[in-house]
Amino acid sequence: MSLGSVPAEARPFQGRPAGLVTRTAAGVVDVIVVLALLMIGYLAINGALFVADPRHFHFVSVSSVVSRTVGLCLLIGYLAVAWWLNGRTYGCRVMGLRVVAAKGGRVRPLVALVRAVICVVFPIGLLLCLFGRRRRSLPDLLLRTAVVYDWRAQLPVVTLPAPSP
Amino acid sequence: MDTAEASGPEPGSAAHRGPVFALDVVIGASTLVVARTVAAGRGAKQAVATALQAPGAVPGHVAGHVPGRDRVDSWVSELARRGEREQDELKDRVTSLADDLVRAVLHLVLDRIDLTETVRQYVDVNSIVQDVDLDAVIGQLDVAGLAEGVIAEVDIAEIIRQSTGSLTSETVQSVRMQGISGDEAIDKATGRIRVRFRRKHAPTAARPEP
Numbered sequence: 001m002s003l004g005s006v007p008a009e010a011r012p013f014q015g016r017p018a019g020l021v022t023r024t025a026a027g028v029v030d031v032i033v034v035l036a037l038l039m040i041g042y043l044a045i046n047g048a049l050f051v052a053d054p055r056h057f058h059f060v061s062v063s064s065v066v067s068r069t070v071g072l073c074l075l076i077g078y079l080a081v082a083w084w085l086n087g088r089t090y091g092c093r094v095m096g097l098r099v100v101a102a103k104g105g106r107v108r109p110l111v112a113l114v115r116a117v118i119c120v121v122f123p124i125g126l127l128l129c130l131f132g133r134r135r136r137s138l139p140d141l142l143l144r145t146a147v148v149y150d151w152r153a154q155l156p157v158v159t160l161p162a163p164s165p
Numbered sequence: 166m167d168t169a170e171a172s173g174p175e176p177g178s179a180a181h182r183g184p185v186f187a188l189d190v191v192i193g194a195s196t197l198v199v200a201r202t203v204a205a206g207r208g209a210k211q212a213v214a215t216a217l218q219a220p221g222a223v224p225g226h227v228a229g230h231v232p233g234r235d236r237v238d239s240w241v242s243e244l245a246r247r248g249e250r251e252q253d254e255l256k257d258r259v260t261s262l263a264d265d266l267v268r269a270v271l272h273l274v275l276d277r278i279d280l281t282e283t284v285r286q287y288v289d290v291n292s293i294v295q296d297v298d299l300d301a302v303i304g305q306l307d308v309a310g311l312a313e314g315v316i317a318e319v320d321i322a323e324i325i326r327q328s329t330g331s332l333t334s335e336t337v338q339s340v341r342m343q344g345i346s347g348d349e350a351i352d353k354a355t356g357r358i359r360v361r362f363r364r365k366h367a368p369t370a371a372r373p374e375p
Contacts, residue, residue, distance in 0.1 A: 007338055019348025096341040130355050
């Protein structure tokens with residue numbers, strides 16, 4: 001796949017492992033997306049209840065435990081499906097990142113799910129990418145995945161650079 | 166007398182063919198007389214002969230002497246065919262003339278009036294529209310087909326491509342490049358820390374044991 005759609009100044013970085021800043025920014029965007037989805041779902045449920053019985057309508061009260069659990073499950077599902085299908089979430093798309101397998105292809109569904117669980121439950125593991133030239137976080141080390149710069153729309157065959165001595 | 170009424174005209178005879186046939190005969194005879202008179206007036210002997218021998222004209226042997234009953238029928242039939250042809254020709258000419266005349270008059274009239282203004286002034290369009298059964302009109306329309314046609318004409322894929330492509334606008338590219346720069350900056354900082362850490366611990370590691 002050609003780099004014709006990628007600006008010249010960004011072409012040298014394509015396929016290289018992404019660092020802490022871009023990955024954190026992508027994560028923040030994804031969290032915002034999931035929060036927006038939660039809000040939309042909450043409003044949709046209340047809207048349906050209002051339509052069904054307007055006289056006795058009142059906003060549904062949700063405990064913090066339930067809301068957090070639903071939010072975390074939604075975040076895990078969102079990340080897993082997005083990484084499995086296209087290698088990128090909306091946050092990754094905004095920041096020009098893609099999650100790939102060890103050989104550069106798309107990650108398998110189970111790998112994507114486990115990676116999402118690790119990222120959500122133990123986000124501090126991202127700091128491991130500060131150490132080492134291959135910028136691997138904890139889930140990358142455990143699951144042999146990588147996050148690379150990729151500004152192209154489609155999933156390319158990415159060849160990860162060999163670690164420098 | 167009774168015998169004659171009972172038998173009536175013979176089938177196929179001139180008297181049996183009715184008034185239209187008689188009219189054709191009269192017209193055919195008239196045109197033939199006119200043609201022969203014109204030819205005689207010109208004094209062209211050859212032209213007279215041509216008029217007599219031409220298709221549709223009365224055969225020479227018929228015109229030259231007193232015919233028998235069959236010959237009279239043949240002559241009359243010939244005159245009738247001639248009259249019918251003349252009628253058809255005349256109809257075509259009159260129709261063509263009427264078409265040209267109506268067209269010319271219509272153009273003259275339309276050039277001299279403002280039709281839109283005239284309709285506005287004399288026609289109550291609202292009452293006409295109120296009488297129109299719009300539901301029936303809409304019912305006759307293939308709305309689904311129209312919608313499909315419109316959707317087919319609109320390149321939705323291209324619109325989606327452009328809208329998603331807008332994500333790679335200059336703003337997003339700038340954010341991405343700033344992210345890459347941030348990654349590089351952090352790499353340099355951690356690299357310096359690693360170097361200092363190694364320098365700090367290297368002499369200790371290389372120190373020979375006493």
